[in-house]
Amino acid sequence: MxxxxxxxxxxxxxxxxxxxxxxxxxxxxxxxxxxxxxxxxxxxxxxxxxxxxxxxxxxxxxxxxxxxxxxxxxxxxxxxxxxxxxxxxxxxxxxxxxxxxxxxxxxxxxxxxxxxxxYLRNEIKNLLKLISDFQKVLQKCLDALPEQWNMCVKLKYLTEKSGEEICQELNIAPTNYWQIVHRAKLQLRNCVENNWFKN
The missing domain is CATH 1.10.275.10 (Fumarase/aspartase (N-terminal domain))
Known part of the structure; x- marks a missing residue:
């Protein structure tokens, strides 16, 4: 009632x-x-x-x-x-x-x-653990990339540097830069899927 x-x-x-x-x-x-x-x-x-x-x-x-x-x-x-x-x-x-x-x-x-x-206190604890676990998987996947790919991804997504600045810093051509970023993202996605979503 x-x-x-x-x-x-x-x-x-x-x-x-x-x-x-x-x-x-x-x-x-x-x-x-x-x-x-x-x-x-x-x-x-x-x-x-x-x-x-x-x-x-x-x-x-x-x-x-x-x-x-x-x-x-x-x-x-x-x-x-x-x-x-x-x-x-x-x-x-x-x-x-x-x-x-x-x-x-x-x-x-x-x-x-x-x-x-x-309820939220418990859920936040669970989420923080999931985030921590995901960070470990992502770091493992980043470390598995070729060194140049690793640097491209980090500079692109963790700094405010432009593509041109990254190319100058790593001494790579713009066309190579975008190919590296694209391939690195594909490899990262595949790595994360295999090491996170399937576990």
């Missing part, structure tokens, strides 16, 4: 509900949503806002829900609107009214903002 459903006397048309559902996009946030919820529950327990018994029940159920989603047992359903609603409704199904205490002292906006920050 949508979080705003109680504000309307009549049910929304099915097509409107489908349009407003985002679970097919934010479903990927389920780990971050559960991690954030667990941290929040631990805070509520520490502040004695939620009892230890209720808090432990919520924490245990959240891990069970994580496993259900990971194993494909709990499916993403557009009628649940988003991943937050799916997890919360499943939590209440598992432990009853105690599950509703998950939102004590926390708004949906707080929850979403945290989920996104946690």
């Amino acid at each position: 949508a979080i705003w459903n109680s504000r309307f006397k009549k049910s929304f048309d099915k097509s409107a509900l489908k349009f407003s559902s985002s679970i097919d996009i934010d479903g990927k946030l389920f780990n971050e949503d559960i991690d954030g919820s667990k941290a929040h529950v631990k805070m509520l327990m520490k502040q004695k806002i939620v009892s230890t018994s209720d808090g432990n029940s919520i924490l245990k159920a959240l891990e069970e829900i994580r496993n259900e989603i990971s194993n494909g047992k709990l499916k993403f359903d557009w009628q649940k609107e988003d991943i937050h609603s799916l997890i919360e409704e499943r939590l209440v199904e598992k432990i009853g009214e105690r599950g509703k205490r998950l939102h004590t002292a926390r708004s949906r906006n707080d929850q979403i903002a945290l989920d996104e920050r946690l």
Whole structure:
């Protein structure tokens, strides 16, 4: 059920509900949503806002829900609107009214903002590793080029020197320069494809 459903006397048309559902996009946030919820529950327990018994029940159920989603047992359903609603409704199904205490002292906006920050932090780490790995492959491919080709590529793409200046520096004719650049790019592409995309 949508979080705003109680504000309307009549049910929304099915097509409107489908349009407003985002679970097919934010479903990927389920780990971050559960991690954030667990941290929040631990805070509520520490502040004695939620009892230890209720808090432990919520924490245990959240891990069970994580496993259900990971194993494909709990499916993403557009009628649940988003991943937050799916997890919360499943939590209440598992432990009853105690599950509703998950939102004590926390708004949906707080929850979403945290989920996104946690997700992006992890994604940025993954991207930085991919970039680092790609740089190593690219450097390996550059080093495999003939020395003159290597210098042409570096001077062309890593400096602001013109083709004429590069020709003068390397003592090569303009026609040879463009042939070298073209062949170097082809060899680099082939090398990168074989050492990166196929791994």
